[in-house]
Amino acid sequence: xxxxxxxxxxxxxxxxxxxxQTSLLTVLRDQLxxxxxxxxxxxxxxxxxxxxxxxxxxRSCIMPVSLxxxxxxxxxxxxxxxxxxxPLQQAFLDEQALQCGYCxxxxxxxxxxxxxxxxxxTDEEIIRYMEGNxxxxxxxxxxxxxxxxxxxxxAS
Amino acid sequence: xxxxxxxxxxxxxxxxxxxxxxxxxxxxxxxxxxxxGGIAVFLVLRGESAYPQARESTSGFFEPLPKNVGAxxxxxxxxxxxxxxGKAEMGQNIRTSLTQAVAEELRAPVGSIRLVMADTELTPxxxxxxxxxxxxxxxxxxxxxxxxxxxxxxxxxxxxxxxxASVLVAENGRINYPNTGRTLTYGELARGExxxxxxxxxxxxxxxxxxxxxxxxxxKIYGPEFVTGRHKYTPDLSLPGxxxxxxxxxxxxxATLTSLDASEAKKLPDVVVVHDGDFVGVAAPSEPEAVRxxxxxxxxxxxxPQISDSELFAYFKSHTEEREGWDGGLNHESGSVESGxxxxxxxxxxxxxxxxxxxxxxxxxxxxxxxKDGNVTVWTGTQxxxxxxxxxxxxxxxxxxRIRVIVPDTGGAFGGKHTSREAVEAARxxxxxxxxxxxxxxxxxxxxxxxxxxxxxxEVSSGVSKDGKLTAWAFENYxxxxxxxxxxxxxxxxxxxxxxxxxxxxxxxxRCLAATANHFARESHMDDLARLTRLDPLxxxxxxxxxxxxxxxLDAATKAFGWEKTEKRPGHGFGLGCGTEKGGYVATCxxxxxxxxxxxxxxxxxxxxxxxxxIVDPDGLRNQVYxxxxxxxxxxxxxxxxxxxxRILNGAFTAYRVPRFSDMPEIQVVLVDRKNLPSAGAGESPxxxxxxxxxxxxxxxTGVHLYSMPLVPNGLKA
Ligand code: FES
Ligand code: FES
Numbered sequence: 001x002x003x004x005x006x007x008x009x010x011x012x013x014x015x016x017x018x019x020x021q022t023s024l025l026t027v028l029r030d031q032l033x034x035x036x037x038x039x040x041x042x043x044x045x046x047x048x049x050x051x052x053x054x055x056x057x058x059r060s061c062i063m064p065v066s067l068x069x070x071x072x073x074x075x076x077x078x079x080x081x082x083x084x085x086x087p088l089q090q091a092f093l094d095e096q097a098l099q100c101g102y103c104x105x106x107x108x109x110x111x112x113x114x115x116x117x118x119x120x121x122t123d124e125e126i127i128r129y130m131e132g133n134x135x136x137x138x139x140x141x142x143x144x145x146x147x148x149x150x151x152x153x154x155a156s
Numbered sequence: 157x158x159x160x161x162x163x164x165x166x167x168x169x170x171x172x173x174x175x176x177x178x179x180x181x182x183x184x185x186x187x188x189x190x191x192x193g194g195i196a197v198f199l200v201l202r203g204e205s206a207y208p209q210a211r212e213s214t215s216g217f218f219e220p221l222p223k224n225v226g227a228x229x230x231x232x233x234x235x236x237x238x239x240x241x242g243k244a245e246m247g248q249n250i251r252t253s254l255t256q257a258v259a260e261e262l263r264a265p266v267g268s269i270r271l272v273m274a275d276t277e278l279t280p281x282x283x284x285x286x287x288x289x290x291x292x293x294x295x296x297x298x299x300x301x302x303x304x305x306x307x308x309x310x311x312x313x314x315x316x317x318x319x320x321a322s323v324l325v326a327e328n329g330r331i332n333y334p335n336t337g338r339t340l341t342y343g344e345l346a347r348g349e350x351x352x353x354x355x356x357x358x359x360x361x362x363x364x365x366x367x368x369x370x371x372x373x374x375x376k377i378y379g380p381e382f383v384t385g386r387h388k389y390t391p392d393l394s395l396p397g398x399x400x401x402x403x404x405x406x407x408x409x410x411a412t413l414t415s416l417d418a419s420e421a422k423k424l425p426d427v428v429v430v431h432d433g434d435f436v437g438v439a440a441p442s443e444p445e446a447v448r449x450x451x452x453x454x455x456x457x458x459x460x461p462q463i464s465d466s467e468l469f470a471y472f473k474s475h476t477e478e479r480e481g482w483d484g485g486l487n488h489e490s491g492s493v494e495s496g497x498x499x500x501x502x503x504x505x506x507x508x509x510x511x512x513x514x515x516x517x518x519x520x521x522x523x524x525x526x527x528k529d530g531n532v533t534v535w536t537g538t539q540x541x542x543x544x545x546x547x548x549x550x551x552x553x554x555x556x557x558r559i560r561v562i563v564p565d566t567g568g569a570f571g572g573k574h575t576s577r578e579a580v581e582a583a584r585x586x587x588x589x590x591x592x593x594x595x596x597x598x599x600x601x602x603x604x605x606x607x608x609x610x611x612x613x614x615e616v617s618s619g620v621s622k623d624g625k626l627t628a629w630a631f632e633n634y635x636x637x638x639x640x641x642x643x644x645x646x647x648x649x650x651x652x653x654x655x656x657x658x659x660x661x662x663x664x665x666x667r668c669l670a671a672t673a674n675h676f677a678r679e680s681h682m683d684d685l686a687r688l689t690r691l692d693p694l695x696x697x698x699x700x701x702x703x704x705x706x707x708x709x710l711d712a713a714t715k716a717f718g719w720e721k722t723e724k725r726p727g728h729g730f731g732l733g734c735g736t737e738k739g740g741y742v743a744t745c746x747x748x749x750x751x752x753x754x755x756x757x758x759x760x761x762x763x764x765x766x767x768x769x770x771i772v773d774p775d776g777l778r779n780q781v782y783x784x785x786x787x788x789x790x791x792x793x794x795x796x797x798x799x800x801x802x803r804i805l806n807g808a809f810t811a812y813r814v815p816r817f818s819d820m821p822e823i824q825v826v827l828v829d830r831k832n833l834p835s836a837g838a839g840e841s842p843x844x845x846x847x848x849x850x851x852x853x854x855x856x857x858t859g860v861h862l863y864s865m866p867l868v869p870n871g872l873k874a
Binding site: 019022026029030033034035036037038039040041042043045046048075076077079080085089092093096098099100101102103104105108126127128130131132133134135136137138139140141142143144 | 246247248249373375376379380382383384385386387388389391392394400442443444515516517518519520565566567568570596598599775776779780782783784785786787808809810814815816817818820823
């Protein structure tokens with residue numbers, strides 16, 4: 001098996017050297033220093049490790065890096081642009097939608113995909129879409145409020 | 157003592173050691189060399205003879221520096237205000253609320269204050285961040301420190317301007333001299349000074365009714381760091397040359413290693429294998445390599461028989477233990493239960509059980525360790541940095557000065573991050589490797605090798621008179637713990653006992669300790685008694701309650717819920733639960749929809765009223781109360797650790813269900829603000845009412861009496 005040597009992350013080509021079976025999460029965190037994407041379970045159950053692959057939310061903890069090669073990978077680190085927070089980031093702050101914040105990266109990345117599919121989601125749509133993301137601090141209601149707020153921010 | 161909560165039964169933290177005898181004793185000159193001049197105010201803990209020969213110098217400041225400091229504050233010439241506290245931030249938002257407390261008393265902008273937290277080298281000794289003590293203790297202490305600092309600054313300004321301090325006004329990080337237009341910033345006043353002041357006795361504080369910063373919500377400090385992913389939790393840290401660690405775990409609890417063949421693993425370059433007693437671990441340059449190396453180890457284990465969950469409750473009853481001290485038994489008796497029962501119109505005898513549950517913190521336990529010149533520094537997400545320091549000292553036979561523990565702001569812990577196992581493991585590997593080692597537990601390790609909320613068995617016998625008054629109350633708790641065990645209801649014949657037991661699984665603190673189990677049993681029992689006497693559950697409680705604060709939250713919750721107006725609908729039920737613990741008073745009402753045909757139970761609506769004295773940070777408080785309901789729902793409805801033959805059978809999120817978005821009821825939080833009462837901690841006690849409220853609502857909906865937590869792990873049986 002030949003190793004994977006390059007990834008396109010947040011619009012940049014990055015050199016890596018990883019066994020094809022290594023998880024994308026491990027490569028992002030340990031080789032590229034992109035630790036905004038979190039490890040929560042390694043079993044695709046918590047969503048803390050969510051990144052976008054060609055715009056689709058994916059669990060990077062179970063994704064072999066070879067499957068991510070050649071695709072556009074987007075992580076939480078790219079959401080703030082030129083010192084301006086992404087509307088979701090701003091909305092999470094405004095609604096105080098985090099306690100410890102460990103789930104927050106995964107929540108924001110997942111929600112960004114939700115808002116692309118449903119620019120003005122209902123509560124039910126949010127609940128269905130976010131169901132795979134665990135928050136142990138129990139900030140669920142505020143996350144929903146933050147997603148609604150972000151949707152309004154984007155629309156305005 | 158009727159109707160009161162009685163003796164403090166708080167300590168129930170099986171995983172805790174007593175704190176190391178450690179005093180923060182800086183030398184004044186050294187101290188100012190480190191912090192670079194300015195003004196410092198130390199808080200000296202009460203009950204200590206901190207000043208054997210206290211000398212007040214002419215300037216009114218003490219020398220030498222005091223012993224046994226609880227916290228301290230420094231004002232530098234650059235206007236930077238730095239506060240040092242041993243508390244740790246784990247999502248309870250205390251970095252923000254403690255900053256607010258200082259801002260309030262110091263009259264300084266929130267943004268000019270920096271908190272240095274939970275670093276054994278920089279911050280004074282602290283027992284740990286638990287027991288809802290941060291707000292009542294550290295919050296109050298820091299307010300005292302800050303108010304004294306304001307006083308020092310005012311006096312300094314008065315000296316400079318040769319006027320009386322009483323005409324000066326502290327505001328927004330400055331001392332102003334009204335009418336003259338003169339003003340100095342705190343930094344300007346601190347310039348060139350090396351003043352140390354200690355606070356021992358209580359100084360007057362701003363009454364809650366005059367608060368301007370406290371009592372309001374301010375944006376979360378470092379909020380942008382978290383939403384951008386920049387904040388580094390322990391698993392995110394790295395150091396040059398760092399290796400990744402893995403630990404070889406026993407195949408079952410109690411198993412001992414009989415032989416180890418590490419020859420294959422040791423052939424690999426840059427790999428470290430440590431075998432020291434029962435500890436076997438590896439370190440390698442990357443995580444995947446560490447996993448591979450671990451798999452190359454050939455270990456033989458000798459297993460021993462272990463108790464399985466099916467025999468657990470019988471086991472507890474036959475394995476009570478005599479224990480003394482803080483985790484020992486409790487026996488609280490007054491009047492005669494037997495005569496109370498004989499007077500009763502109706503009697504009720506019932507047994508309740510609660511399962512072991514896991515904290516399942518989203519950030520798993522992790523530690524990064526580095527040795528240098530015989531000193532070790534460990535970064536780890538712990539609630540007890542000084543406890544971990546003490547345990548490292550024991551493990552490595554080192555004096556405390558050689559050990560530094562630093563706690564990065566940490567992922568939610570819920571009482572689960574008290575122990576130091578991961579820190580010791582990382583430090584052991586790092587010492588062998590002579591390089592920094594990071595160890596992040598897997599989810600399976602989290603579910604297996606951490607500790608659990610204790611399971612328990614609770615037997616209740618009670619009697620009630622014709623007019624719905626309790627005549628007798630006997631409450632026997634096996635293993636789960638004494639917190640919240642004393643009844644707030646008015647009953648003179650009572651016997652309340654906690655029986656410590658041998659626990660097959662490692663157990664320890666969990667948000668609100670055993671108060672959840674004890675409230676589940678008591679409040680379920682109260683509902684069943686209400687039914688026996690044909691009284692409305694609210695009315696029945698009122699008849700037996702004198703505690704005014706509890707009555708007030710009960711009124712507030714039921715009013716907001718519309719208790720009196722609830723209408724019976726098929727498949728819908730309403731329930732309530734209330735109680736008091738750790739200075740918090742809580743009443744919770746729940747509405748559930750329960751479908752007997754498919755067994756589905758959904759909690760539709762929750763109203764929780766909470767009184768924790770004067771409210772410091774209302775938004776943070778709401779977030780905590782809300783989070784406690786969500787977390788409590790898991791233990792109430794479906795969370796349970798399954799185990800057999802020394803193995804955890806459901807150690808993964810696929811098998812161990814935690815609350816998710818779709819479990820979320822509509823939640824209304826009613827805060828009862830008591831401006832004239834001291835603030836109590838709030839992160840824990842709001843969790844107590846949800847399980848009995850849901851249990852009683854299921855009963856109301858279906859007539860099914862449930863006696864075990866979790867209530868419906870497999871749905872409601874037809
Ligand atoms: S870490 Fe990937 S889903 Fe939990
Ligand atoms: S905020 Fe702590 S896990 Fe979500």
